[in-house]
Amino acid sequence: MGGLQNDSWSHSCIVGILPSTGAEAPFVAGFQSWKLILRSGRGEIVPLLAGKLQEGIRHDGTHRVHAGVSVACVAMAITVVSCQWFVAAGLQIASQNISCHGKQLRDHSGQFQIQKLRRADSRMRIVLEPLLMILELLEWCLTPASLRARTNGLLAEQIAIRHRANRCRSSWQSHLQSCKSFLTRQLSSGNHVAVLGSGHLRDIDLRHLKNNFSRITLIDVVHPLEVQILSLFSGGRIKLCSSDLSGALQLKDPSLPIALDQNLRSLLESADALVSSCLLTQLALPASHLWGKRFNSALVDAGVARIQQNHIELLESASTAVLITDTAQRYGHHEWSPLLGEVGLPAPADRWIWDIAPAEEHGLKGLGAEQRSVEAFVFTKHAQTTKIFAHS
Numbered sequence: 001m002g003g004l005q006n007d008s009w010s011h012s013c014i015v016g017i018l019p020s021t022g023a024e025a026p027f028v029a030g031f032q033s034w035k036l037i038l039r040s041g042r043g044e045i046v047p048l049l050a051g052k053l054q055e056g057i058r059h060d061g062t063h064r065v066h067a068g069v070s071v072a073c074v075a076m077a078i079t080v081v082s083c084q085w086f087v088a089a090g091l092q093i094a095s096q097n098i099s100c101h102g103k104q105l106r107d108h109s110g111q112f113q114i115q116k117l118r119r120a121d122s123r124m125r126i127v128l129e130p131l132l133m134i135l136e137l138l139e140w141c142l143t144p145a146s147l148r149a150r151t152n153g154l155l156a157e158q159i160a161i162r163h164r165a166n167r168c169r170s171s172w173q174s175h176l177q178s179c180k181s182f183l184t185r186q187l188s189s190g191n192h193v194a195v196l197g198s199g200h201l202r203d204i205d206l207r208h209l210k211n212n213f214s215r216i217t218l219i220d221v222v223h224p225l226e227v228q229i230l231s232l233f234s235g236g237r238i239k240l241c242s243s244d245l246s247g248a249l250q251l252k253d254p255s256l257p258i259a260l261d262q263n264l265r266s267l268l269e270s271a272d273a274l275v276s277s278c279l280l281t282q283l284a285l286p287a288s289h290l291w292g293k294r295f296n297s298a299l300v301d302a303g304v305a306r307i308q309q310n311h312i313e314l315l316e317s318a319s320t321a322v323l324i325t326d327t328a329q330r331y332g333h334h335e336w337s338p339l340l341g342e343v344g345l346p347a348p349a350d351r352w353i354w355d356i357a358p359a360e361e362h363g364l365k366g367l368g369a370e371q372r373s374v375e376a377f378v379f380t381k382h383a384q385t386t387k388i389f390a391h392s
Contacts, residue, residue, distance in 0.1 A: 179203035190272035197279030248287040254303025280325040305341030332368020348375035
């Protein structure tokens with residue numbers, strides 16, 4: 001009922017069926033329950049003065065006011081894992097010694113800290129994973145690459161390797177440093193060096209190559225965006241060559257002869273030194289995935305072994321070549337499984353263990369962390385070497 005309005009139809013002492021005229025109120029139920037009012041006076045009386053004041057401060061467009069939206073973004077619900085903490089009393093002035101509290105804190109403080117770090121890492125992964133997926137998609141769109149590299153998943157795999165290396169940075173540090181140190185010790189100065197399967201250059205000491213070689217050629221089926229930018233501003237010293245080093249991506253049958261592109265072979269023959277780091281076991285993966293859809297495993301394994309053997313023979317034909325490759329794999333404390341087929345390799349000049357992924361990385365916590373056995377080799381054109389054949 002508005003101010004300055006008197007409606008005798010709804011008397012204060014009689015329960016009306018309809019609301020007062022002009023009032024925005026629902027119908028009153030005739031048989032509603034009653035309650036005893038423990039005070040004097042009448043119930044539900046609207047004074048005229050108060051009604052007038054209320055009417056005066058109202059807005060005629062109250063029900064048509066729209067909320068102003070300043071920023072629109074994607075939101076995601078995050079479950080906060082429950083935890084156990086010690087909470088001080090709200091009105092406590094000074095700290096008090098609680099029985100067994102200190103002993104419990106000393107016994108479990110280390111465990112609490114570990115759980116706290118794990119929960120924080122879990123929450124951080126939940127928040128960052130969607131953002132990283134968006135960044136990977138953006139990088140995939142912006143990186144110049146051939147149609148074959150995109151459709152075969154080669155570009156996506158190249159981007160995924162970099163993000164995995166970032167996640168496992170602490171585990172990979174020792175392995176990457178071992179690769180760089182071995183290359184630095186074995187490669188002397190020259191005119192031209194070619195890096196096969198250059199990738200993101202994480203395992204290559206590029207500064208050492210710049211100081212000892214006047215020309216550097218990076219060869220891979222697809223080059224990451226940051227490497228393309230590096231070549232662009234190198235003053236012509238770093239050249240990029242996009243080519244299939246397996247020679248098998250175009251083959252529909254693994255039993256057909258495998259041969260490298262002639263222009264690529266001529267380029268490799270002109271180099272004073274060749275470098276193949278962490279490539280040999282990955283070289284045949286794209287072709288084996290294509291072959292595995294139509295051929296039996298024995299024929300596919302034979303084709304993979306031929307690709308690996310051709311790569312080793314290519315390094316042996318160079319004046320100087322360095323090969324670093326993982327040769328075996330294991331999870332946790334299980335037995336080592338060989339990664340190479342029936343290929344001939346000389347005795348390694350160095351070897352080490354690569355902690356490639358913790359158990360949380362590959363999602364197989366029951367198997368444990370993944371490790372690789374890495375071996376390093378040196379080939380010289382006139383050296384006599386005794387080959388040791390690895391069997392799958």
